[in-house]
Amino acid sequence: MGKLSILLLSGLFMTGANAGCFGSSNLYSCNDPQSGNNYQVNKFGSSTYMTGNNPRTGSTWSQNSSTYGNITYQNGTSSDGSTWRQTIQDNGSMGRTYSGTDSQGNYYSKTCSQFGCY
Template identity: 40%
Template sequence: MKKVFLILAITSISTLASANCTKTGSITSCYDSESGNSYTTYDFGTSSITNGSNANTGTTWSQNTTRLGNSSFSNGTSSTGTTWNQSTTRMGDMSITNGSSSSGKSWNSTTFGNGTTIHNSSDGIKSKSTTCDAFGNCY
């Protein structure tokens, strides 16, 4: 299942490990010569805008996030030009996230304070539920 936001987050995390980043005021720009990924994030108080591209593939993507209290709302455009969205609300030591992937599939996840996450997804016909522990073991 494509979850572009998850892919973007994983790419961003792994890119941070090998990317060269510079920060000037509220603007952070990063480039990873290994992958060809580059992205710039603009922070405006409780909102941020990230625009990225890959020099090797010529693809681009974007993400907008707004934070309100214990919630954050994100939407973006994947490298294939399709859109996605998600919202996350934190309640105590638990986070609930709902969204729609760039392929149009709805999904949600609940992460508990002990690190356990329950993922649910649906393509409108089939539903799937996966539980993962704090160590990344899923069943």
């Protein structure tokens, strides 16, 4: 779930042909009329806070991300209310290490480089 949310956060301005985003680069809201999803994003320095909701379905979700040096900490709540967290450590030319707990409570850890993940 963490990876899906990361992709969602990085693709906010590309959520659909009729999607619209308004605000500044540090505080903005997006609405996708096709899906009914709404996103609110607040950026403060190296931290980003995103909340989303869908009035049609009544679902809500969130994701927080903060970077300190070469480590990024992320956590969130899925639309079903389950929580997840992830730490990403940038190891330079050795790749990145991803570790955390998914929305079902399962721990994971893997390192990915240009040669693949292990």
